[in-house]
Amino acid sequence: MSTADAISDDDEKGYETLEEVTKAIKKAGVNSCGLIFGIDYTISNKLQGQKTFDGHSLHDVSKDRINPYQEVICILGETLEPLDDDGSINAFGFGDRKSKDKKTFPFKPQGECDGFAEVLDVYNEITPKIRMGGPTNFAPLIKKAVDIVRKNQEYHILVIVADGQVTSEEETIQAIVDASNFPLSIIVIGVGDGPWNVMNDLDEKLPSRKFDNFKFVDFHEIKGSARNPQTAIAIEALSEIPEQYKAIRKLKLIENM
Template sequence: MSLSSEDSCYLHVQRLSKKPSLFLQFVADRADSSLGASDVDLDDIGLDYGSLEDYEKHLHVIVDRFKSLGEVTSALKRLKVEPCGLIFGIDYTLSNKVSGMNTFHGLSLHDTTSKKTNPYQEVICILGETLEPLDDDGIIPAYGFGDRIVKDKGIFPLKANGDCDGFMEVLEVYNVVTPKIQLGGPTNFAPLIDEAVRIVKEKKQYHILVIVADGQVTNEEDTVRAIIEASEYPLSIVVIGVGDGPWDVMNDFDDKLPERRFDNFQFVDFHKVKSEARNPQPAVALAALMEIPDQFQYIRDNGLVERL
């Protein structure tokens, strides 16, 4: 079986017996025919399936066949995942100074003095090029968290006098303010997620919250509370993990939390995806957006925007 540049791969979970099984089907984006299908039991590939609800997902997997991020954006538009609003959050905790020991040449992950593009700058550029065409007004609220002033109790706007006009301004503002920020901690996503929910309620529109962070959250209880509460709203949360990790809690947020109304959280290990991909930038974008179509479909089918 071979796939052309127009083909897609869909992953379903179906209950074929008393426990869930994976159903892998290759189909054509042109919707002309199915290329083939095969069933794979979760046990056969070593997955801990847990409850069916944990794995009942429909993932649009766009493999290496894409030549540019623009083609990825076109695929997302064909899936009707627009218009939407975007929100960006950046981790300024002290651990950023040492979390690049293995993955960023021992430099601070927020280093802006060397000629190397730091991981935060990379993520802003990659996701900006992919996501910005989906944003209907181009206005992006961008926040920092975890610095010495707000610690784990709040957030601060990256731009002092308003929201950013597009991802290029997010990058420009990041480059200006980052050298002036005193890193702090601990790490708590809750204030940022709560602010994203507030924006969603105010705008009455689907949003994607992108959080770029360097490690585990310190205040897990508050963050879990915020993620669960956010699942009642038309909001997708994408966390891009930069640096050395560890990432076990992030993976738990991604795969567990059954109290959520829907699976609203996607985690991406930035350096792992980059190191394993033939084309790193599209691979990172795809990993970040992998669950957006399903999340958007659930939100639309269940009227979460209309309930605001």
């Protein structure tokens, strides 16, 4: 049994309400953390809304409807913002025609976003101007998140909102494994039609890590089946944070930075 299995299986549990998972996060010792947000601008976003977004591009910014990326920003913003003591959020895009699968770009040229309200405002402003590209690789964003954790020497949660399969799978896997040496939780919210087999494999079949640092959430599956979709998505996204943070403390990943 790996170190991650030994820690995460010890007292793993399910949560039925957002209050339960929030209390568990506080009980685990997470009084504050840094937040990092990553948005997928690969060209497949134009086609991945055939079933789940009435055929529109997942990045369609319109006054008539809210797109899946905007939904996730709003849902997780309301849920996670109380954990962020300074209110500053690092937000990045990746997969556009300039960045491709090699780098990220900051939402703001200078500084961080002031809370999730500004993340949403900047997303709405810049998205119509972005030329989508690809291929899909989470590694540059995960490495950027690790750099931020190193600099701030504080526990962070990285939320990646993406529309489909990772094409640079080996590089992404290695970045996730390497990130388990740092106090960083990675949550991937999958929007669009899928399929999600690679994402599920990443969640369930990653090689040995210091701790289980990766969680995948199928946004539309939960949204389509839950009585209260927003609450259900938030619960699922945060459900592994308590055990991940306990593992981080047990492994002394913050103290050893």
